[in-house]
Amino acid sequence: MPPKIRSESNQAGARPQNIQELAKIAGVSTATVSRALTGAGHLSPATRERIQKLAADLQFKPSTTARNLRIGRTGAIGVVVPIGHERTQHLSDPFFMTLISHVADRLADHGYDALLSRVVPSDVDWLDRIAQSGRVDGIIVIGQSDQALVLDQIARAYKPMVVWGAHIEGHAYRTVGSDNRLGGRMATEHLLAQGCRKLAFFGDPTVPEVEERLRGFRDALKAAGDGVAGALLPVHFVPDMALATISDYLGIADRVDGIFAASDTIAMMTIQALADHGRSVPADVKVIGFDDLEIARHTLPPLTSIRQDLGRGAQALVETLLALMRDEAAASVLLAPTLTVRASTASTPD
Template sequence: MSHSSSDAPPRRIRNIAELAELAGVSPGTVSRALSGAGLISSKTRERIQALAREHEFTPNAMARNLRIQRTGAIGVVIPLGHETGQHISDPFFMTMLGHLADALTERGYDLLLSRVIPTNGDWLDRIVDSGRTDGVIVIGQSDQSATLDRVAARYRPLVVWGGRSEGQVHCSVGSDNRRGGMLATQHLIERGCKRIAFFGDPRAQEIEQRLAGCREAMAAAGLSDALTVFPAHLVAEDAQPDIARFLSGSGDRPQGIVAASDIIAMSAIQAMVERAIPVPDEVRVVGYDDLPIAQQTLPRLTTIRQDIAGGAGHLVDLLLRRIAGEDTDGVVMAPELVVRGSS
């Protein structure tokens, strides 16, 4: 039994030239019809789009991007210079990546994610020169500010989440870390704490700035000699045993802890719970970030809030303006003290 030709599935179209031949128009007309651009009649556009659907033709986005020299992708890079044990699953990174992915997708971009442990100074050069992305967002300065400055001087579409420092070349978005450290410390002093410990590794620029704010508040209260700095890890499984050893050591226990992140603060609370040290009765704790998990600790965590969603929006906005050729200033957002049960 023979099939009539009308029963056969439509021929699969492989490229714009074949679709143009079928439609009886030029390849340029097909290209304009499929991209929605150009001066062609709506009737012609609809006819060509219907033919494309019927023959299951989707134009090759990569070929189109090559013509207009655009990849349609943004690189998002997490450099772990001072804290090599951190993972992308870290709650801060996951919160920031969620907001970045939403903002980029809404603007029609894909996200290309890399976690880098810098072993030499050219890690960022390799990323920006790969040709795989239209621009790069770096989450965190770590201890890599010099590399970020050097590459930013020659590569415009680069924006970094982090702190602003004197003479900085790279464009950054972040909270006023010095102010945040100050707010946390002033709050503990107002609650009667005289001996205060700062938990965090100041090799990272943002943490160094939070410590500077903490020192400033202690000095203003005449308590400079009562500050202890403990370079706690940002990774909970490393931070907790170290903090436990610190708390078990000889010497006076701090009455207040300024933690450089919510994860460090939560590790400190956990270590104290295990040693039956009541929080906040004996030791008051303030974190930094105000991640969603800050409300799940017992007691709930007092912390310095960074507007991570707003920050992600600024990062994407500034990057797209820089891709378009603009020079942009960075953004320093005001941090905010959120008082809960831990202080």
């Protein structure tokens, strides 16, 4: 027999502030109200319906925070961007903005808020403090920066974490990322196919993903054999710093005819620096970037780039994290890059 509910009039005329007050008005236990409003547990349909109607009539909305505390979850996922290698880099970087927006959308699809943090690591405990804060149910790390050892240490004790970036053999954390080495090789082979013979790689190889792109660059040069040459120029991701470094290099570089930039932002700065030096793209120098962000369509000339499917990557990040949160097995995900050809590497007539 369902529990009897008292008159559905609230003599005080005030909206109940918590389920205890609603339970008192309804003449039932707080557990019964909780089961009625959450749909959890065993309760007769008639009782559930009557309590839900009473809550609606009194305009009662249960506290999400209180409910999350009872069930041991926060409803938030930490989206963390560590800036260890490039301390002046900002979240306004087009790559970060694109991937973070995709991740936030996919988290919202599953009912989670994104708690965004840009972290300049000052010690080895920065990630542990986030994991143990009680503010998030899991962590998505955007980029490994130079923090692979910290990530590995935390992953051995804190399971619900997934990282965007290159998989490093022997490390405990799960990753989702593109095959950067393959992408680097594809970019370089494209430049070679366009007739480039003196190539340069612009990027910071202390970042694991960039290091893999550089390996692909070198793989393609080695396979091409004699008659080609390659140089490495370490370049910052911060646009103004990148522009200055590239400009200085172009002032002394001799006859470079193909440049593989480790990101679209660096490629944009490369095109600007070449123009400042009176060199035309693609007639004098062909330029290819990496990421294929929306900005690649709007450079002058439009930028050829290695495409990372960031939408698919964000979905894989969220799905992998949710599996780990359910204590399920989840493997790292490697996405295949593709080549998007635009005018910055177009062949020019003899």
